[in-house]
Amino acid sequence: MKVLRRSSKAAIWSEAYRRSALSIGFVPTLGGLHEGHLSLVRQARLECDRVAVSIYLNPSQFNSDEDLESYPCDLDADIESCRAEGVDLVLLGQQEDFFPENFQSWVLVEDLARELCGAGRPGHFRGVCTVVTQLFHVIRPHRAYFGLKDFQQAKIVKKLTEELLFDVEICLMPTIRSQDGLALSSRNDRLTETQRAAAPALHEVLIEAGNLISSGETSAKAVKEFLLSRLAGVAGCELEYVEVLSAATLGEFPGQVLNTSGEGVLVALAIIFEEVRLIDNIQVQDAGVSDQVESGSEGGS
Numbered sequence: 001m002k003v004l005r006r007s008s009k010a011a012i013w014s015e016a017y018r019r020s021a022l023s024i025g026f027v028p029t030l031g032g033l034h035e036g037h038l039s040l041v042r043q044a045r046l047e048c049d050r051v052a053v054s055i056y057l058n059p060s061q062f063n064s065d066e067d068l069e070s071y072p073c074d075l076d077a078d079i080e081s082c083r084a085e086g087v088d089l090v091l092l093g094q095q096e097d098f099f100p101e102n103f104q105s106w107v108l109v110e111d112l113a114r115e116l117c118g119a120g121r122p123g124h125f126r127g128v129c130t131v132v133t134q135l136f137h138v139i140r141p142h143r144a145y146f147g148l149k150d151f152q153q154a155k156i157v158k159k160l161t162e163e164l165l166f167d168v169e170i171c172l173m174p175t176i177r178s179q180d181g182l183a184l185s186s187r188n189d190r191l192t193e194t195q196r197a198a199a200p201a202l203h204e205v206l207i208e209a210g211n212l213i214s215s216g217e218t219s220a221k222a223v224k225e226f227l228l229s230r231l232a233g234v235a236g237c238e239l240e241y242v243e244v245l246s247a248a249t250l251g252e253f254p255g256q257v258l259n260t261s262g263e264g265v266l267v268a269l270a271i272i273f274e275e276v277r278l279i280d281n282i283q284v285q286d287a288g289v290s291d292q293v294e295s296g297s298e299g300g301s
Helices: 007-019 035-047 065-070 075-084 124-139 148-163 186-190 193-198 201-214 220-231
Strands: 002-004 024-029 050-055 089-092 143-147 169-173 237-246 265-273 276-285 288-290
Touching: 002 007, 007 024, 007 050, 007 089, 007 124, 024 035, 024 124, 035 050, 035 143, 035 169, 050 075, 050 124, 075 089, 089 124, 124 148, 143 148, 148 169, 148 265, 148 276, 186 276, 201 220, 201 265, 201 276, 201 288, 220 237, 220 265
Parallel strands: 002 089, 024 050, 024 143, 050 089, 143 169
Antiparallel strands: 237 265, 265 276, 276 288
16 A cells, blocks of 8 residues: 655556556545545445545635644554555645645535535635545546535535536445444544433434425425424534435425425534534435435545
8 A cells, every 4th residue: 555645646656557447446535534434445445446545634624723623633543444445545635735825726616515514614615625626636536435424515526526527436425323323423532421422313303304204294494493393402512504405406495395306305414512513414305214324434524
């Protein structure tokens, strides 16, 4: 396994394998690797000849220095995890490669970034889109893997890839969960024992809301009111947002009348336990609740 610190060297690595007609799978991360990230690596390993992982704690997608500094990372452990999973290349991103002095060239998918995490975290998705664009130019993967726990991010990256004409397939993978239902996140390690005991209620509430929609509820307002009433009973959490939106557009349904055809309904929330921010979501389609429980990633948040 190669561990490289400069993007220029990673680009040379990629070019050699592309010239040999070998496929490259790519998993971009912030670090703090957990089972969710590693499930993406394993999927890439199954589908591609070579696998690259980037570890870059991208400062441009954080909204405060405190959040950036408290992000849990163990670089040595992350590298060893990649080695154990048969990764071929780990790129340790460097600030001077991605954001040199007087950097001005930002990338943003505007409409999809307006709601959910985009509403409360100004500039977050601009940072995500810009670095993903840079990494795609460096690694030039045939397939890139993202987890649906970060549903909005996954949709934005897919849209970016299509509209900027990248020759890469975006593979969206379901969310990995602990046995009690809590979506895996690098931030889970920062929860206190009491907070960790309360956190699985987030998934339980989402499932209940999904069942409400599957049983025939068509009012987005009614589902949101149900969610708010149930979340009010989760000890110690502060609500950032709870939304019931179109999974296809991340916008409101016309007249707020829910429609489960096509990509269906996205029920999403973000909560804060003191300084620990957690997000989760489910999709509801014609067949009922579609909850991603077998694989996924922290992705970029």
